[in-house]
Amino acid sequence: MKRLLPLPLLLVLGFAIAADAPYPLDAPAPDGRRPGGTLTEEFTPPPLRDEENKDLRRERNYPEQPPTIPHAVRNYQIDINGNRCLACHSREASARTQAPMISIxxxxxxxxxxxxxxxxxxxxxxxxxxxxxxxxxxxxxxxxDIDTLLYHESTSEEDE
Ligand code: HEC
Ligand code: HEC
Structure with a gap:
C-alpha cells in the first residue's frame, strides 16, 4: 500500500503541469488529405458517394489483395447475432446464391x-x-502489377 500512494499524487501533479503548459492545440494542421486549417477546426466532410453496384468483379492488383465488393452493402448487418455477408458467401450458401465462396x-x-x-x-x-x-x-x-513489370523486363532483354 505504501508504494502505491505516490501514484495519485503524481497524476494530480501531472494534470496541473499539463494545464499550465502552452499546448499547441490550435497549431496549423498539415496540408494532407484534410487540407489546411488548424487542428481544432472542424470542416464539413465531403459527402459520401454511392456504391457503384455494377455486379462486376474488379481485377486484383496482386493475388493477396482482398477483392473489392461489386454490390451495395448498405445496412448489411454484421454482429454477434448474424453476418449478412455469410448468408450468401459461406460454403453452405454459395451454391444457392451464386456468390463466390469465402476462400480457404x-x-x-x-x-x-x-x-x-x-x-x-x-x-x-x-x-x-x-x-x-x-x-x-x-x-x-x-x-x-507483376505482369507489367515482367513485360518490361522481357522486352528490355530482347533489346540487348
Ligand atoms: C444477397 C447475397 C449477397 C450478400 C448478402 C453479400 N454478397 Fe457479396 N457477392 C454476391 C454475389 C452474387 C457476388 C458476385 C458478383 C455480383 O453478382 O455482384 C458477390 C461478390 C462479392 C465480392 C467480390 C469477390 C471477387 O472475387 O471479386 C466480395 C468481396 C463480396 N461480395 C463481399 C461481400 C461482403 C463483405 C458482404 C457483406 C457486407 C457481402 N458480399 C454480402 C452476393 C452477396
Ligand atoms: C483480414 C482481412 C479479411 C477479412 C476480415 C475478410 N477477408 Fe475476404 N479476402 C481477404 C483476402 C486477402 C482475400 C484474397 C486472398 C484470399 O483469398 O485470402 C479475400 C478473398 C475473398 C473472396 C474471394 C474468394 C475467391 O476465392 O476468389 C471473397 C468472396 C471474400 N473474401 C469474402 C469475405 C467475406 C464475406 C468476409 C466476412 C465473413 C471476408 N471476406 C473477410 C481478406 C479478408
Whole structure:
C-alpha cells in the first residue's frame, strides 16, 4: 500500500503541469488529405458517394489483395447475432446464391489450423473488403502489377 500512494499524487501533479503548459492545440494542421486549417477546426466532410453496384468483379492488383465488393452493402448487418455477408458467401450458401465462396484463408486461424467455419479473425468482412466507388485515389501512386513489370523486363532483354 505504501508504494502505491505516490501514484495519485503524481497524476494530480501531472494534470496541473499539463494545464499550465502552452499546448499547441490550435497549431496549423498539415496540408494532407484534410487540407489546411488548424487542428481544432472542424470542416464539413465531403459527402459520401454511392456504391457503384455494377455486379462486376474488379481485377486484383496482386493475388493477396482482398477483392473489392461489386454490390451495395448498405445496412448489411454484421454482429454477434448474424453476418449478412455469410448468408450468401459461406460454403453452405454459395451454391444457392451464386456468390463466390469465402476462400480457404478465411477458415484458417492464426495458428494455421483450418476451422469448420469462418475464422473469428475474418468475421468482420469490411475490415478488409470495401465497396467499389467511382472516385479518384486520394493519394497518388505509381504501382505497377507483376505482369507489367515482367513485360518490361522481357522486352528490355530482347533489346540487348
Ligand atoms: C444477397 C447475397 C449477397 C450478400 C448478402 C453479400 N454478397 Fe457479396 N457477392 C454476391 C454475389 C452474387 C457476388 C458476385 C458478383 C455480383 O453478382 O455482384 C458477390 C461478390 C462479392 C465480392 C467480390 C469477390 C471477387 O472475387 O471479386 C466480395 C468481396 C463480396 N461480395 C463481399 C461481400 C461482403 C463483405 C458482404 C457483406 C457486407 C457481402 N458480399 C454480402 C452476393 C452477396
Ligand atoms: C483480414 C482481412 C479479411 C477479412 C476480415 C475478410 N477477408 Fe475476404 N479476402 C481477404 C483476402 C486477402 C482475400 C484474397 C486472398 C484470399 O483469398 O485470402 C479475400 C478473398 C475473398 C473472396 C474471394 C474468394 C475467391 O476465392 O476468389 C471473397 C468472396 C471474400 N473474401 C469474402 C469475405 C467475406 C464475406 C468476409 C466476412 C465473413 C471476408 N471476406 C473477410 C481478406 C479478408
Amino acid at each position: 484463408t478465411h477458415f484458417n486461424d492464426r495458428d494455421g489450423q483450418t476451422l469448420g467455419t469462418v475464422s473469428p479473425r475474418r468475421y468482420f468482412c469490411m475490415q478488409c473488403h470495401v465497396p467499389q466507388h467511382d472516385v479518384e485515389p486520394l493519394v497518388g501512386n505509381d504501382f505497377k
